[in-house]
Amino acid sequence: xxxxxxxxxxxxxxxxxxxxxxxxxxxxxxxxxxxxxxxxxxxxxxxxxxxxxxxxxxxxxxxxxxxxxxxxxxxxxxxxxxxxxx
Amino acid sequence: xxxxxxxxxxxxxxxxxxxxxxxxxxxxxxxxxxxxxxxxxxxxxxxxxxxxxxxxxxxxxxxxxxxxxxxxxxxxxxxxxxxxxxxxxxxxxxxxxxxxxxxxxxxxxxxxxxxxxxxxxxxxxxxxxxxxxxxxxxxxxxxxxxxxxxxxxxxxxxxxxxxxxxxxxxxxxxxxxxxxxxxxxxxxxxxxxxxxxxxxxxxxxxxxxxxxxxxxxxxxxxxxxxxxxxxxxxxxxxxxxxxxxxxxxxxxxxxxxxxxxxxxxxxxxxxxxxxxxxxxxxxxxxxxxxxxxxxxxxxxxxxxxxxxxxxxxxxxxxxxxxxxxxxxxxxxxxxxxxxxxxxxxxxxxxxxxxxxxxxxxxxxxxxxxxxxxxxxxxxx
Ligand SMILES: Cc1cc2nc3c(=O)[nH]c(=O)nc-3n(C[C@H](O)[C@H](O)[C@H](O)COP(=O)(O)OP(=O)(O)OC[C@H]3O[C@@H](n4cnc5c(N)ncnc54)[C@H](O)[C@@H]3O)c2cc1C
Numbered sequence: 444x445x446x447x448x449x450x451x452x453x454x455x456x457x458x459x460x461x462x463x464x465x466x467x468x469x470x471x472x473x474x475x476x477x478x479x480x481x482x483x484x485x486x487x488x489x490x491x492x493x494x495x496x497x498x499x500x501x502x503x504x505x506x507x508x509x510x511x512x513x514x515x516x517x518x519x520x521x522x523x524x525x526x527x528x529x
Numbered sequence: 530x531x532x533x534x535x536x537x538x539x540x541x542x543x544x545x546x547x548x549x550x551x552x553x554x555x556x557x558x559x560x561x562x563x564x565x566x567x568x569x570x571x572x573x574x575x576x577x578x579x580x581x582x583x584x585x586x587x588x589x590x591x592x593x594x595x596x597x598x599x600x601x602x603x604x605x606x607x608x609x610x611x612x613x614x615x616x617x618x619x620x621x622x623x624x625x626x627x628x629x630x631x632x633x634x635x636x637x638x639x640x641x642x643x644x645x646x647x648x649x650x651x652x653x654x655x656x657x658x659x660x661x662x663x664x665x666x667x668x669x670x671x672x673x674x675x676x677x678x679x680x681x682x683x684x685x686x687x688x689x690x691x692x693x694x695x696x697x698x699x700x701x702x703x704x705x706x707x708x709x710x711x712x713x714x715x716x717x718x719x720x721x722x723x724x725x726x727x728x729x730x731x732x733x734x735x736x737x738x739x740x741x742x743x744x745x746x747x748x749x750x751x752x753x754x755x756x757x758x759x760x761x762x763x764x765x766x767x768x769x770x771x772x773x774x775x776x777x778x779x780x781x782x783x784x785x786x787x788x789x790x791x792x793x794x795x796x797x798x799x800x801x802x803x804x805x806x807x808x809x810x811x812x813x814x815x816x817x818x819x820x821x822x823x824x825x826x827x828x829x830x831x832x833x834x835x836x837x838x839x840x841x842x843x844x845x846x847x848x849x850x851x852x853x854x855x856x857x858x859x860x861x862x863x864x865x866x867x868x869x870x871x872x873x874x875x876x877x878x879x880x881x882x883x884x885x886x887x888x889x890x891x892x893x894x895x896x897x898x899x900x901x902x903x904x905x906x907x908x909x
Contacts, residue, residue, distance in 0.1 A: 465907040482663060483897060485756040486764075486838065494833045502629045505750040505757060 451496070451517045458491045459513060470513045485510075492516065498523045538600035544573050545608035553609040556729040557876055560722065562612055562690075567645070570616065575601060576645030579620050579765065580627055588832060595831035599772045599823055606776025610880035611729025613773040615648070618686045620769055621762035622649030622695040625706065628761045629749035638693065638708070650691035651762045652682040652709070652735055653755075660893045662697060662704070663755040667737060669698035669705055675743040676700075676707065678715070681736050686887075688733025689720040695748060696735075697759050702752035706759065707742055715740030726879035764838050766888045767845035768826050774848035774884050775820045778855040781877040782812045785859035788866075799862070808858040815855055819848040839901045846894040849884035856881040 452470060459468045463479045474480055480488075488510055489500045498520065509519045548569045556562055570576065579598035582590060605613035623642045626649065630638065641647040653662045667680025678698055685694070694709040709716065717736040724732060749758045789800030789809060799805050826840035834840075856877045860867035867874035885891045 461907070462904060464904065482756060483900065486760045487835075489757065490833075490835055490838060494835050502631055502749050505629070505753045507752070 451520050452513055454495055455491075455513045455516045455520075458488075458495070462487065468513060472513075473511050475507070475511060480510075488516070492520060496520050496524070498527065538597050540573065541597075541601040541604035542607075544569060544575075545604035545612075549605065549608035549612050553611075553873070553876065554871060556609055556611050558728075560724075560728040561731060562609075562615055562729045566612060567615075567648075570612075571645035575616055576619060576623075576648070577643040578616075579769070580623060580639075580643060591831040592828060595827045596824065599768070599827045602769045602772035603776035603779070603820075603823075606773030607780040608776075609729065610727050610773060610777055610883070613769075613776070614686055614727055614730045615690070617766055617769040617773065618650045618691070619645075619648050621766040622651040622691070622693065624765040625651065625695045625758045625762040626693075626708065626748065629706065629753075629758050631745075634708070634745065634748070642693070647692045648687060648690060649693050649695065650685060650687040651759070651766075652685045652688070652694045652696040653759050654684050655681055656683050660890060662759055665697050665699050665704050665755070667696070667698040669700045669707060669742075671700070672741070675741060675746065678707065678709070678737045678740045678742060681734060683734050684721070685733055685735055686730045688731065688735055689718055690731040694735070695758065695762060697754045700751045702750075704753075704755035704759075705751045706748040706754035708746045708748050709735075709740070709742065710746075713740050713742065725882055726876075727883045763888055764841055767894075768823065768830060768841040770884060770888050771819065771826070771841070771844035771848035772823050774845075774852040774881070775816060775823055777877060777881060778812070778816045778819070778848075778852045781856045781859035781874065781881075782809075782816055784873060785809065785812065785862040788862055792864075805862060808862060812855045812858050815851045819844070819851045822847055839898065842889070842894055842897055842901075845888060846891060846898060850891060852881040852884055 456468060456470070459474065460466060462484055466479070468474060492498060492500055504519060504523070509515055549566055552563060552566060578601050579595070582594065602613055602616065605616060626638060626642065627635070638647065642649055653665065655666055658664050658666060667678060667682065669676040669678050680698065682696065692711050696707050696709045697704050698707060699705070715738045717738070719734045719736060721732040721734060724730065786809065789805055790798050792799045800809065822840070822844040826837065826844040829837035829840045856874070860874045860878050863872070863874050866872060869875070889897070
């Protein structure tokens with residue numbers, strides 16, 4: 444998990460690429476608009492963020508905008524890490 | 530893989546065998562879990578089992594708690610599949626609540642959920658909506674200060690017993706989870722009788738006629754009810770049920786082994802016949818495999834590994850079919866004694882038939898496991 448702090452975007456991109464059969468996802472690409480997310484992916488993304496970054500996704504984080512793109516997920520992670528450190 | 534079990538997990542076996550197993554036939558007959566069993570479970574801390582510890586919980590503690598929780602469901606499954614089901618839906622509803630509640634909701638509900646003063650259940654299924662829970666039709670209409678719910682939920686375990694339902698209804702944003710207390714005005718509970726097995730599930734249909742819930746009974750956020758809240762409950766339930774199946778199968782197998790040693794035909798114990806031995810070998814191996822899958826999935830869950838949900842799904846998929854094979858073979862070894870009225874074998878067999886339908890049917894789980902496995906292989 445060496446990239447957890449230095450390159451969260453990279454880790455999230457790699458997870459999404461793995462989940463979407465090798466598709467290359469742009470950092471700001473809307474994955475839902477592009478039709479990538481399926482019913483199982485939603486909780487897999489939560490499980491990934493929680494297990495990879497050691498965070499808890501909570502009710503207040505449940506905004507579709509938080510999960511729309513690599514950069515949005517990275518921003519959520521950064522916010523949660525900052526809150527945890529505070 | 531080294532699997533550690535907590536030193537005192539045998540307390541669940543004692544409780545299950547001493548207090549619950551002697552009442553299994555009565556629970557089936559009355560289609561109700563008696564209050565003395567609920568009290569004993571409360572006293573033993575069973576209603577708090579499997580819930581996340583505080584933020585300080587370290588990995589070793591989490592692993593030990595997760596395996597202990599599995600041992601509990603295994604012990605309950607061996608004593609009474611109905612009682613296992615009550616604790617299962619409590620943990621399903623309670624896990625969804627614990628995970629997706631606000632701080633205020635957590636402090637309002639969780640202490641009583643953990644003590645067992647409040648028994649939880651989960652209401653997703655409807656007359657026209659089974660495997661595809663994202664298609665729920667029960668409507669939640671925003672009204673001043675909250676929501677008004679109208680519709681019907683079907684086949685709800687503990688529908689006629691639970692105090693608090695995590696219920697999925699449709700809003701404009703999509704499927705949405707709500708906390709529905711039993712006393713809610715506009716909720717009518719219609720018990721279901723005559724189930725094939727697991728009769729002590731205390732099943733009911735729930736009828737909602739303009740049932741008002743204040744805003745603070747919304748769980749999670751609108752639109753996340755099926756994909757996140759219900760799935761959290763289902764993931765917990767699949768592993769609980771897999772453990773329960775291992776316990777049930779083990780109980781049936783133990784009786785069959787005793788019978789194979791004691792029943793004499795053609796001048797020797799039937800366990801000496803190779804064709805009976807074949808059944809015994811299949812049963813023992815099947816149970817062992819399912820138990821290892823449960824232990825592995827419980828470990829993955831405790832350590833928050835990425836494949837925890839897939840492992841729980843595979844454990845439930847395997848164990849729910851395994852228990853069908855084992856109870857059928859065990860019943861066969863008992864001959865007429867396994868078919869007769871009020872025999873443990875007949876109850877094991879009827880109870881085991883439920884397991885491939887709930888928490889995702891075998892076919893739905895097959896599709897999930899296949900899709901997850903396919904997504905792990907990339908051609909480029
Ligand atoms: C004892 C018992 C307890 C229950 N407890 C609860 C509870 O507490 N809460 C709750 O909400 N619900 C509960 N249920 C309902 C249960 O969750 C549903 O029965 C289950 O989800 C299946 O739905 P269904 O019965 O409508 O079958 P359907 O979804 O109509 O399925 C019928 C058949 O079609 C197959 N099928 C459906 N979709 C697919 C697919 N995509 N691919 C392949 N095959 C498919 C199924 O495998 C099955 O064989 C309970 C049911 C029982 C029997």
